[in-house]
Amino acid sequence: MNATVADVAKKAGVSTMTVSRAINGGVGVRPETRRRVESAVAELDFVPNGVARGLMTRKTGTLGLIVPDIVNPFFTMVVRGAETVARRAGYRLLLCNSEADVSQEREYVEHMISHRVEGLLVAPSGDRSKANLSLLIRRKVPFVLIDRSVAGLKCDLVHSDGVTGSKRLINHLVSLGHRRIAVIIEADDVSTARERLQGYREALKAANLKFAPEAIIRTTADRAGGYEAMRQILELKQPSTAVFAVNNMTALGAMQALRERGLSVPSDIALVCFDDVEHLAVLSPFLTVVNQPTELFGAHAAQLLLDRISRDDGGRRRNIVLPTDLIVRGSCGAQKETTSSRVARRAAVAEPLRIR
Amino acid sequence: MNATVADVAKKAGVSTMTVSRAINGGVGVRPETRRRVESAVAELDFVPNGVARGLMTRKTGTLGLIVPDIVNPFFTMVVRGAETVARRAGYRLLLCNSEADVSQEREYVEHMISHRVEGLLVAPSGDRSKANLSLLIRRKVPFVLIDRSVAGLKCDLVHSDGVTGSKRLINHLVSLGHRRIAVIIEADDVSTARERLQGYREALKAANLKFAPEAIIRTTADRAGGYEAMRQILELKQPSTAVFAVNNMTALGAMQALRERGLSVPSDIALVCFDDVEHLAVLSPFLTVVNQPTELFGAHAAQLLLDRISRDDGGRRRNIVLPTDLIVRGSCGAQKETTSSRVARRAAVAEPLRIR
DNA sequence: TTGTAAGCGTTATCAC
DNA sequence: GTGATAACGCTTACAA
Numbered sequence: 001m002n003a004t005v006a007d008v009a010k011k012a013g014v015s016t017m018t019v020s021r022a023i024n025g026g027v028g029v030r031p032e033t034r035r036r037v038e039s040a041v042a043e044l045d046f047v048p049n050g051v052a053r054g055l056m057t058r059k060t061g062t063l064g065l066i067v068p069d070i071v072n073p074f075f076t077m078v079v080r081g082a083e084t085v086a087r088r089a090g091y092r093l094l095l096c097n098s099e100a101d102v103s104q105e106r107e108y109v110e111h112m113i114s115h116r117v118e119g120l121l122v123a124p125s126g127d128r129s130k131a132n133l134s135l136l137i138r139r140k141v142p143f144v145l146i147d148r149s150v151a152g153l154k155c156d157l158v159h160s161d162g163v164t165g166s167k168r169l170i171n172h173l174v175s176l177g178h179r180r181i182a183v184i185i186e187a188d189d190v191s192t193a194r195e196r197l198q199g200y201r202e203a204l205k206a207a208n209l210k211f212a213p214e215a216i217i218r219t220t221a222d223r224a225g226g227y228e229a230m231r232q233i234l235e236l237k238q239p240s241t242a243v244f245a246v247n248n249m250t251a252l253g254a255m256q257a258l259r260e261r262g263l264s265v266p267s268d269i270a271l272v273c274f275d276d277v278e279h280l281a282v283l284s285p286f287l288t289v290v291n292q293p294t295e296l297f298g299a300h301a302a303q304l305l306l307d308r309i310s311r312d313d314g315g316r317r318r319n320i321v322l323p324t325d326l327i328v329r330g331s332c333g334a335q336k337e338t339t340s341s342r343v344a345r346r347a348a349v350a351e352p353l354r355i356r
Numbered sequence: 357m358n359a360t361v362a363d364v365a366k367k368a369g370v371s372t373m374t375v376s377r378a379i380n381g382g383v384g385v386r387p388e389t390r391r392r393v394e395s396a397v398a399e400l401d402f403v404p405n406g407v408a409r410g411l412m413t414r415k416t417g418t419l420g421l422i423v424p425d426i427v428n429p430f431f432t433m434v435v436r437g438a439e440t441v442a443r444r445a446g447y448r449l450l451l452c453n454s455e456a457d458v459s460q461e462r463e464y465v466e467h468m469i470s471h472r473v474e475g476l477l478v479a480p481s482g483d484r485s486k487a488n489l490s491l492l493i494r495r496k497v498p499f500v501l502i503d504r505s506v507a508g509l510k511c512d513l514v515h516s517d518g519v520t521g522s523k524r525l526i527n528h529l530v531s532l533g534h535r536r537i538a539v540i541i542e543a544d545d546v547s548t549a550r551e552r553l554q555g556y557r558e559a560l561k562a563a564n565l566k567f568a569p570e571a572i573i574r575t576t577a578d579r580a581g582g583y584e585a586m587r588q589i590l591e592l593k594q595p596s597t598a599v600f601a602v603n604n605m606t607a608l609g610a611m612q613a614l615r616e617r618g619l620s621v622p623s624d625i626a627l628v629c630f631d632d633v634e635h636l637a638v639l640s641p642f643l644t645v646v647n648q649p650t651e652l653f654g655a656h657a658a659q660l661l662l663d664r665i666s667r668d669d670g671g672r673r674r675n676i677v678l679p680t681d682l683i684v685r686g687s688c689g690a691q692k693e694t695t696s697s698r699v700a701r702r703a704a705v706a707e708p709l710r711i712r
Numbered sequence: 713t714t715g716t717a718a719g720c721g722t723t724a725t726c727a728c
Numbered sequence: 729g730t731g732a733t734a735a736c737g738c739t740t741a742c743a744a
Contacts, residue, residue: 002495004737015715020739030713045494050471051410052737055720060407061467062450070439073635076432083426083453087460092467094418095451097439104443111417111448115406138401139358223638252638279429279633282579282608284640360721371731376723386729408721411736715744724735 003044012040023048054116063305064112064120065093067146068100069222072249073277074294075123078146081298082121089306091118100125100220106132113139119305120144121298126189127151142308144301149191156308158301158320162192162274165290165324166199166244167206169272172288173242174207176332178270181209182240184229184250186221193221196246196274212238221246226253234261242270242332248277251287270332288332291325359400368396379404410472419661420468420476421449423502424456425578428605429633430650431479434502437654438477445662447474456481456576462488469495475661476500477654482545483507498664500657505547512664514657514676518548518630521646521680522555522600523562525628528644529598530563532688534626537565538596540585540606542577549577552602552630568594577602582609590617598626598688604633607643626688644688647681 005016012019014033021029022037029037040046054060063086067075083093094117098105102125109132112120120136120143122129130150136143137155144156173181183200186193197216204211217232219225226245230253233240245251251273258265265271265286276291300320308315328334361372368375370389377385378393385393396402410416419442423431439449450473454461458481465488468476476492476499478485486506492499493511500512529537539556542549553572560567573588575581582601586609589596601607607629614621621627621642632647656676664671684690 005739006737016738017716017740018714021714024739028713033713047466047470047495049411049737050467051407051416052720053739054407054471055405055411055722055737056739058720061471065451071432071436076427079451080427080453083451087453092464092471093451095421095435095439095449097436097443108448110403111406114403115410115417115448139403248635252635256638277635279604279608280636280639282612283636283642286639361723362721372721373723373732374730377730380723384729389729405721408736409723411721411738412723414736713744716742717740718742719740720738722736725733726731727733728729728731 002049003046004049005046007044008037008040008046011044012036058116060116060118061091062094062115062117063091063302064096064108064117064122066096066098066105066108066120066122066124068098068123068125069249070095070097072222072247073279074147074248074275074292077278077294078123078298078301081295081300082302083298085299085302085306089302091306098125102126102128102132105129106135109133109135113141117141119309121146121301121305123147124150126187127191128189142305144305144308146297146301147192151191154317156301156304156318158297158304158322159192160292160322160324162195163199163202165274165292165326166196167203168324168326169244169274169288169290170200170203171207172326172328172334173244173270173272173332174203174209176270176334178242178332179209180212180215180238180240181242181244182215182217182233182236183244183246184217184219184226184233184254185246186225187218190221192274193246200244214238215240219250222249223253223256226250227257228253230254230257234263240269242272245271245273248273248275248289265331266333272332276327285329286331288329288334289327291327293322296322358405359402360405361402363400364393364396364402367400368392414472416472416474417447418450418471418473419447419658420452420464420473420478422452422454422461422464422476422478422480424454424479424481425605426451426453428578428603429635430503430604430631430648433634433650434479434654434657437651437656438658439654441655441658441662445658447662454481458482458484458488461485462491465489465491469497473497475665477502477657477661479503480506482543483547484545498661500661500664502653502657503548507547510673512657512660512674514653514660514678515548516648516678516680518551519555519558521630521648521682522552523559524680524682525600525630525644525646526556526559527563528682528684528690529600529626529628529688530559530565532626532690534598534688535565536568536571536594536596537598537600538571538573538589538592539600539602540573540575540582540589540610541602542581543574546577548630549602556600570594571596575606578605579609579612582606583613584609586610586613590614590619596625598628601627601629604629604631604645607645621687622689628688632683641685642687644685644690645683647683649678652678 005019008019009016022034026034096108123146217229219229272288274290276289361375364375365372378390382390452464479502573585575585628644630646632645
């Protein structure tokens with residue numbers, strides 16, 4: 001049904017090798033021969049079989065990308081950044097949603113090894129992903145970690161400085177007079193959680209504030225987690241005046257819990273988090289956040305991976321730290337809603353549209 | 357470096373065929389032989405080469421997915437729905453962002469044909485995608501369209517009824533007293549745009565309202581497009597009291613333009629659109645929208661495709677129409693912001709959290 | 713510049 | 729139940 005090089009060769013009256021040469025740049029093929037091959041290709045509607053080609057060349061033109069949750073806008077942007085860079089380099093992306101589940105991640109890794117992706121971009125579920133990544137090392141499949149490092153594993157990594165970002169957020173809250181700040185955070189298994197918690201601790205210490213273990217709520221880093229965590233925070237004996245949510249999704253869940261109780265932000269409680277959600281910021285610039293250049297996480301990681309694939313010597317391990325950025329908005333009461341400041345905020349908010 | 361069936365065969369003292377049988381379910385292999393093979397596999401850390409396998413079996417375990425913009429939450433959810441269904445069936449997804457560009461879409465289609473994906477899910481850029489899809493038909497690659505049909509092309513399709521959805525939105529505006537309703541819509545090349553515009557026209561007619569051609573603003577269906585369109589609407593000689601945006605992204609852009617002018621919704625102008633943005637609705641349930649079960653678009657489409665792949669007879673063409681749902685919120689002034697109604701809205705908004 | 717032969721790593725086929 | 733052989737569709741290596 002699908003034509004093969006042999007069919008093309010027969011029709012053009014040449015050997016399969018000549019066909020192969022002609023369709024791969026055509027160096028060392030007489031122009032006339034080449035034209036003959038080309039018209040045979042057109043006549044037969046021939047498309048080279050990439051699978052067969054991949055078997056010989058060991059080049060599949062495919063990169064793997066594993067993220068814990070593609071619906072989290074942070075990772076959605078990572079995907080876009082990676083896809084763009086990959087496409088420009090002639091690569092395609094095999095997308096996998098691990099749902100932060102190590103065994104699901106494992107399945108994907110095995111499939112990718114088996115199908116000979118040329119390299120892998122991984123936002124790992126956590127430190128327990130180490131076994132999965134070791135598999136890649138053993139099989140010599142190059143990979144780059146995104147957003148999260150994995151304890152005891154040295155490899156290329158694109159991330160940001162969670163300790164500093166965290167401190168910025170806490171210092172901001174402290175400067176506004178907050179003294180009891182609760183944290184919604186995921187398990188210590190995740191490097192970003194560790195860093196952000198560390199930043200929180202250090203910032204408290206620097207401000208001479210007491211560290212209250214019961215104000216640290218451990219949960220999953222999704223909306224449901226944030227929702228549950230906020231409900232627990234509201235039950236705390238010593239009520240908090242502010243909450244630091246580990247990421248955008250938990251912050252949304254927290255907001256939802258607050259609204260159900262008829263509480264509002266920031267008058268009843270302040271709220272800050274990591275990661276801005278662009279769509280959300282456009283409609284209602286409200287949450288004070290530490291923003292990360294999300295798309296660059298994917299773009300840089302893809303570039304690192306492509307580098308490693310092309311200069312396939314081991315190369316030095318590379319570590320890219322992307323900058324974070326404190327964006328102060330209304331969610332911690334930094335701006336009182338007087339008429340004058342409301343006008344000021346409206347003006348501040350009206351940033352010029354960035355056209356891509 | 358990587359062990360092959362031959363290596364395993366040698367180590368186990370059997371033929372490659374026996375190895376092949378043993379690792380593929382092991383029917384017709386004596387249990388003892390099988391165990392011997394298995395231990396050889398383990399010792400050599402053997403992983404079958406999926407590329408070679410794919411060459412023989414013509415099964416690559418991969419589906420293609422092309423969307424115009426993965427960052428648009430509508431398509432993000434489509435991706436998740438498709439990924440989930442595909443994974444459960446043992447398939448992986450090759451993700452492509454066409455950026456609504458037919459030639460980019462073309463490249464992807466060719467790559468997928470070449471790499472022998474077993475089928476393709478496509479949210480086409482528009483009617484001009486027809487040539488790309490014809491390519492798939494000629495090569496007998498099964499595919500399913502998502503969200504948009506393509507003029508003159510009969511094939512499996514998962515979509516919703518844009519005419520009806522549109523009418524719901526317009527009727528709602530009309531019922532609130534709006535008489536001049538502008539539309540922000542993309543080119544007629546896109547089937548959803550045609551349907552939504554038709555619904556708009558029919559609804560106006562049914563309400564005995566005059567149809568004003570200058571109130572139809574054509575643009576791209578992204579945030580930048582919505583932004584530009586809203587600026588044009590604000591310049592209209594006969595000002596509109598309401599705006600119908602073709603989708604979530606254009607609505608956000610429109611909001612942005614309004615805010616820059618210091619205008620607010622709904623007191624200065626009403627705004628409605630297609631597609632709810634879940635994250636956004638949680639934080640500020642504000643926009644009145646027609647919602648579509650986004651994740652199901654992907655899930656059903658993937659299922660349709662899998663069906664077509666397994667019963668690889670042609671099968672009847674299938675057309676799934678998913679329901680739309682009018683969600684009335686504050687963006688068209690249905691609810692006046694009196695204290696009592698604000699309380700009512702807050703209560704209405706506090707839906708129970710849907711835990712996935 | 714072009715062709716021949718072998719091989720990539722697996723499975724289909726058919727024989728034993 | 730097991731194995732020899734050919735085949736999948738292409739490219740590498742070498743020869744002409």
